[in-house]
Amino acid sequence: MFIKNLSLTHFRNYGQLSLSFDSPIQLFIGNNAQGKTNVLESIYVLALAKSHRTPRDKELIGWGADFASIRSDVERRYGSVRLELQLTGKGKRAKINGMEQQKLSAYVGALNVVMFAPEDLAIVKGAPAQRRRFIDMEIGQVSPTYLYYLSNYNKVLAQRNQLLKDMAMKKSRSKEMLGIWNIQLAELAVKLLRKRFEFLRKLEAWAKDIHSGITGKREILSLHYVNSSPVTEEQTPEQAVDMLLAAYEEVFDRELARGSTMIGPHRDDFTLKVNDMDVQTYGSQGQQRTSALSIKLAEIELIKEEVGEYPVLLLDDVLSELDEHRQTLLLETIQDRVQTFVSTTGVEGLKHQVLQQASRFYVREGEISGER
Numbered sequence: 607m608f609i610k611n612l613s614l615t616h617f618r619n620y621g622q623l624s625l626s627f628d629s630p631i632q633l634f635i636g637n638n639a640q641g642k643t644n645v646l647e648s649i650y651v652l653a654l655a656k657s658h659r660t661p662r663d664k665e666l667i668g669w670g671a672d673f674a675s676i677r678s679d680v681e682r683r684y685g686s687v688r689l690e691l692q693l694t695g696k697g698k699r700a701k702i703n704g705m706e707q708q709k710l711s712a713y714v715g716a717l718n719v720v721m722f723a724p725e726d727l728a729i730v731k732g733a734p735a736q737r738r739r740f741i742d743m744e745i746g747q748v749s750p751t752y753l754y755y756l757s758n759y760n761k762v763l764a765q766r767n768q769l770l771k772d773m774a775m776k777k778s779r780s781k782e783m784l785g786i787w788n789i790q791l792a793e794l795a796v797k798l799l800r801k802r803f804e805f806l807r808k809l810e811a812w813a814k815d816i817h818s819g820i821t822g823k824r825e826i827l828s829l830h831y832v833n834s835s836p837v838t839e840e841q842t843p844e845q846a847v848d849m850l851l852a853a854y855e856e857v858f859d860r861e862l863a864r865g866s867t868m869i870g871p872h873r874d875d876f877t878l879k880v881n882d883m884d885v886q887t888y889g890s891q892g893q894q895r896t897s898a899l900s901i902k903l904a905e906i907e908l909i910k911e912e913v914g915e916y917p918v919l920l921l922d923d924v925l926s927e928l929d930e931h932r933q934t935l936l937l938e939t940i941q942d943r944v945q946t947f948v949s950t951t952g953v954e955g956l957k958h959q960v961l962q963q964a965s966r967f968y969v970r971e972g973e974i975s976g977e978r
């Protein structure tokens with residue numbers, strides 16, 4: 607995948623911006639708070655229809671404007687696609703080749719990206735919700751059906767939780783209705799879980815190899831799904847649904863007391879281990895960083911495997927943080943195969959020869975000038 611150009615209107619601190627790209631690597635160079643991350647964020651939003659920094663689209667719209675838009679022509683293996691996304695704060699309009707997409711799940715995936723930002727350490731160190739978000743976003747990029755099931759799951763979950771609350775307040779005694787929600791929720795949960803198991807298994811295979819390479823074979827990285835339900839990968843979907851229904855029955859009294867659903871993919875997590883040690887709890891800062899890097903590099907390979915093309919890589923302020931050995935490893939993965947956008951405050955820490963040949967863009971107060 608190759609992003610040929612990018613046009614922004616009222617996106618963050620860019621009133622109007624039009625850029626063209628013809629190199630595998632682009633460096634966005636500038637002081638703090640000038641708009642470097644905003645450019646990378648716009649590419650991420652164009653791909654996933656969501657920001658990596660905020661759940662509120664309103665923040666993406668330039669102050670004083672009532673919409674933001676992002677447009678780009680992307681070269682894919684089957685030809686060029688024009689992607690357009692407009693954000694109003696109340697909703698989004700997404701177009702592929704001028705055709706408006708009714709469902710965002712049909713739009714997401716037209717461009718695949720992997721973002722590596724300082725916040726990504728949260729995949730290792732953060733709360734379970736951050737790892738769930740990571741899993742959902744990554745599977746969603748390569749599987750529109752996953753996004754569709756996820757959005758249905760969340761809707762049914764909200765209704766089931768409401769019913770539990772109503773039952774607890776004696777406003778509703780409808781155990782029959784609960785039975786209906788249980789079946790719908792269990793069927794969707796099993797679809798999500800099976801995809802997640804598969805994703806984690808594939809991600810682990812790549813991450814293990816990469817991590818071993820980075821650490822000179824000293825560390826074995828493994829990923830483990832932390833399941834709140836008794837569903838396993840070995841069960842058939844029918845068996846899994848039955849297991850889940852039985853589990854809902856078992857926790858019914860506790861769920862009624864809490865007014866919320868206690869088991870299912872919305873409560874799950876995954877852990878990372880290095881040589882069988884929990885990295886989140888016991889890992890050093892360096893081990894946590896390296897594990898996050900291994901996972902990001904694994905994601906690049908996984909997307910290639912799933913969609914047949916390398917995604918675009920966005921490196922936000924992380925390259926100069928890596929020591930030379932890790933920089934080299936990262937750049938070897940990229941080589942000429944992965945189009946990469948890098949934000950950095952300076953080029954001093956970027957030693958690798960590949961970076962010397964990159965296109966340079968200088969960012970200052972929401973304006974970008976090209977090569978100097």
Ligand SMILES: Nc1ncnc2c1ncn2[C@@H]1O[C@H](COP(=O)(O)OP(=O)(O)OP(=O)(O)O)[C@@H](O)[C@H]1O
Binds near residue numbers: 618619668951
């Ligand atoms: N919705 C918005 N409208 C206008 N300007 C905005 C909006 N949101 C953020 N900004 C401005 O964008 C700038 C921040 O840009 P960005 O986050 O890209 O910084 P950066 O160049 O990556 O800096 P750093 O190196 O510190 O990360 C700030 O000046 C901020 O005021």
